[in-house]
Amino acid sequence: MVKIIIRGFLILLLAVSLAGCATIYNPATGRNELILINSSTEVAIGQKVVPQLLREYPLSDNINLQNRLKAIGKRIAAASDRQDVEYRFAVLKDKELNAMTIPGGFIYVNEGLMKVLNDKELAYVVAHEVGHTAARHIVKKMQAGMTYQLILTAAFAGLGGDAGSAADAAQAVDTVYNLVSLSYSRKDEYEADRLGVKYAFLSGSDPYAAISALEKIKKEEGPNWKVLGYFRTHPYVDERIAALKKFIPELKRE
């Protein structure tokens, strides 16, 4: 018993004395962060979530839109701070003005949004989504909202499963899908905006297109802009526009 108490005390002391050792530097955020989901696992989870998304929102059959998005996405991806995932871009057959990111670098933009934005504005939207991936916002959402075993269950869904685990795996993938569909925190939105204009700028696009993109989407959404489409999953638009107006001149000076 005494040995167990001493051992527990020493474990605590060791953990306290070495707090921070388990963190890694994230170049996108510029911070040391505790990331427990490695990139391969994140991609594996994304691969399980994508079919679920595509059952709800099929891919657009408009080849021109698909090619336009891929061309812009390729440029933006090359500017990303995170290069250990392969970014994949696709247009969804949906009129709602929205875009979303699935774990592992799978980025989707709706037909509705593609048709409203010009290339520079679209570059910002794509770069913003790449920013969410680079900053590992979705991974952090999972770490905040799921147990580690549930996260791994989603990653291993359909791989070497036990007979009784299929339902657990489906539930785990559902949980990730639901998390992905939720809006980001204010802090994450600001960070993705800063990364978005940075990546757009580095890829040769006009960073001020970010502001016109947000204003255009808000105008297109009309009086329901706070509850519909893009601003449902990417809220705080007025504050974000104000922050971008301050940030872009600093970016250009750098």
Added chain:
Amino acid sequence: MKAKVLFFLSGLSLFFAAALFAAESVRISGIDIPLVEGARPLHIASSGATQARIVSYVTEVPLEEVAGFYERFFKINGFVIIGGMQEGAYSASLKKNAVMFALSIYPQGNKTVIRFVW
């Protein structure tokens, strides 16, 4: 004075914890995963919301050798593996029956860190 005491206690805890944890394997949900020879405990923690346990060891054995050691062990013992070597580090999630965990092997100075998370 307080800082000195804390520093002393930290050092003492490291010494005793190293002695206590000089094990040949790490037990994860009932499965013993071997440690490379001479691996010493570095860090023990749990992560809030995920309820994950994080246990790290450090060794002088080169990273490639450590990664090879674990790759062989997992393949021989029928683990499902997601991941592998990428950008100078080994990072994978492992599954055998209902037991799942992640392993990261990465350099720290001229040493190699082995981190298990489950």
